[in-house]
Amino acid sequence: MKWFMDRKIATKLLLSFVTVLGLMTALGIFSLYQMDKVNDTATEIAHKWEPSIRISLMLERTLVRVRSTEFQHILGNQETMATLEKALADRYQEFSNLEAQYRKLDLTPEQASTFDQLSKTLAAYLVEHKKIIALSHDNHKEEALALTKGDSLKAYRAIEKQFSTLRLANIEQKEAANTEADRVYNTSQNWIIGVLAAGILIGLILAVTIARVVAGPLVEALQLARRVADNDLTGQVKVHGRDETGQLMLALNHMTESLGTMVGEVHRSIAIINTASGEIASGNADLSSRTESQASSLEETASAMEELTSTVRQNADHANQANELMATSSRLASEGGAVVDRVVQTMGEIRLGSSRIADIIGVIDGIAFQTNILALNAAVEAARAGEQGRGFAVVATEVRSLAQRSAAAAREIKELIEGSVQQVATGADLVDQAGKTMHEIVDSVARVATLMNEIAVASREQSRGIDEINHAVTQMDEGTQQNAALVEEAAAAAHSLRDQTDQLAGLVGRFRLRGNERVLLSA
Structure with a gap:
């Protein structure tokens, strides 16, 4: 059995x-x-x-x-x-x-x-x-x-x-x-x-x-549970076997023993908590005073950082404006350089046109010379013809006169064109020098614009850094103020903890341990 x-x-x-x-x-x-x-x-x-x-x-x-x-x-x-x-x-x-x-x-x-x-x-x-x-x-x-x-x-x-x-x-x-x-x-x-x-x-x-x-x-387990519910930890049950109910009885006995030990430990912990809560309250009062002083110093630092931030932000704005002006100047200089390049190109085309006109005048002069020779030959032939070639001689004379006049006009135009070509060549050289100078100006303006852009970027980074510092100081100020509030709350919590430990001591004192001893918390 x-x-x-x-x-x-x-x-x-x-x-x-x-x-x-x-x-x-x-x-x-x-x-x-x-x-x-x-x-x-x-x-x-x-x-x-x-x-x-x-x-x-x-x-x-x-x-x-x-x-x-x-x-x-x-x-x-x-x-x-x-x-x-x-x-x-x-x-x-x-x-x-x-x-x-x-x-x-x-x-x-x-x-x-x-x-x-x-x-x-x-x-x-x-x-x-x-x-x-x-x-x-x-x-x-x-x-x-x-x-x-x-x-x-x-x-x-x-x-x-x-x-x-x-x-x-x-x-x-x-x-x-x-x-x-x-x-x-x-x-x-x-x-x-x-x-x-x-x-x-x-x-x-x-x-x-x-x-x-x-x-x-x-x-039996129910009776023991009721005794534990009545704060009586002295009860024990008899273990009848090694099945689940026997293991339950054994576990209940261990539970009452553990609860008794735990109640004793809670009693000792309450005394330690009472002492620690008093020390925490004293330390919180000192910490509250130091926190308030630190908060005042941080408020002054925050005010100074706000002024510095305003100044740095203004410098950054000026640098941005100067950078924009330099960008505009650089753009205008680039456009002027492009215009000069087109002028140089146009002068070169004019020089080529003048050269071609001079060549054309030379051709016209050659034609007038040949026409004069032909007219002279025609006059000689007309003279040989006698009365029959008289009319043709008059025409040859007129043609020769026109050829001479055309040759004279061609020489005058050639002289004018040659003078114009020399002036155009001189103007082209001057335009080339102006183009080179304009390119140097554009390069200088571009370098200045780059420097101004770097200055503007550095100013913006400096402004952001100052903003971050100002934000950090503001957060430190807010954190310090929150710490001050938390210190006050911690002080209140320490006092509340002392009250709770007193109440816990009263609750623990209701338990009755073995030997008919009650747990009492000394004041």
Whole structure:
């Protein structure tokens, strides 16, 4: 029993249910086995003895009908004989069918032997019967009637006796099968009732045992929990086993011991907290004074940093404006340099044009010279011609005069163009020098713009740095002010902590430890 008590609750429940289920399983298997036996007996009755009795009765009934028809045939006339003979043929076929059905049954050797003897007797009777029918058919009524009272009657009584014997044997076998079925049923009923009673008894015993094993320790645990709830830490429970309830009892004992130790530690901690809270309050007062002084200094520093920030921001703005002006100057200088470049290009084109004009004037002068020579030749030819060439001589003279005038004009234009070309060359040289000077100016302005941009960037970075410093100082000022507020809150919390420890000491003092001692906190 102790072995069972020391098992886990789950194991106990499992063993209990397995035991009950085992009994129920055994009962079910036994019931199925007995039901199978009853079913076999019922099957034997339904498929063997009942059909044998039924077929034997049908054979007897058919035999009686054959015997009755036999007498009707003897007493009948020619008109009824044909109908009766047809009915007898049906009876003969019925004999054959019933005999075949009977032989298909699961017969015992005794049944088979008895039925074989019956079949032989029936065949002998039918031989005599058919003789009687033949005599009656031939209208030998008296001989037929005498035969029915002789050998036919003996055969009929013999077969009737065998039918009775076969029927009684089948009935006896059926009754024996019924008796066996009743015996199996009664035996099964007794066993099932016994196993059910045993299962119920074992189930009740296991249920009561498990209830005591589980509920008893739980009641003790509940009582201990109530004592702990009433601030009594002196209670202990007895451990009855090593199952879950026993482990629970052991854990509860450890819990009360741990709570007692913890309450004592809390008592000592309360005293330490009281001392520490007083020191914290004193230190917070000193820290509050120093924090207020630091906050005042930070406010002055923040004010100075704001002024410095304003000055640096103004310098950065001026640097940005100067940078913008230099950017504009650089852009204008670049545009002037581009204009000078276009002027230089234009002067070069003018120089080329002047050179081409001088060349054209030279061509015109050459044409005038050739024209003059041609006019001179024409005048000579006109003089040779005499009176006939006088008109042509006048024209040649005019052409020569025009050629001379064209040559003189061409020389004058050439002189003017050459003077212009020299002036254009001089102007082009001056424009080239102006372009070079303008490029140098543009480069200088670009360098100055770069320097101003760097100054502006440095000013912006300096302004951002000052802003960050100012922001940091502001945050330090805010943090210092918050620290001052937190110091005041910490001082208030220290006083509140002292009050809470006093209340906690009062609560801890309610617990009663072993030895009837109470925890008291000295003032």
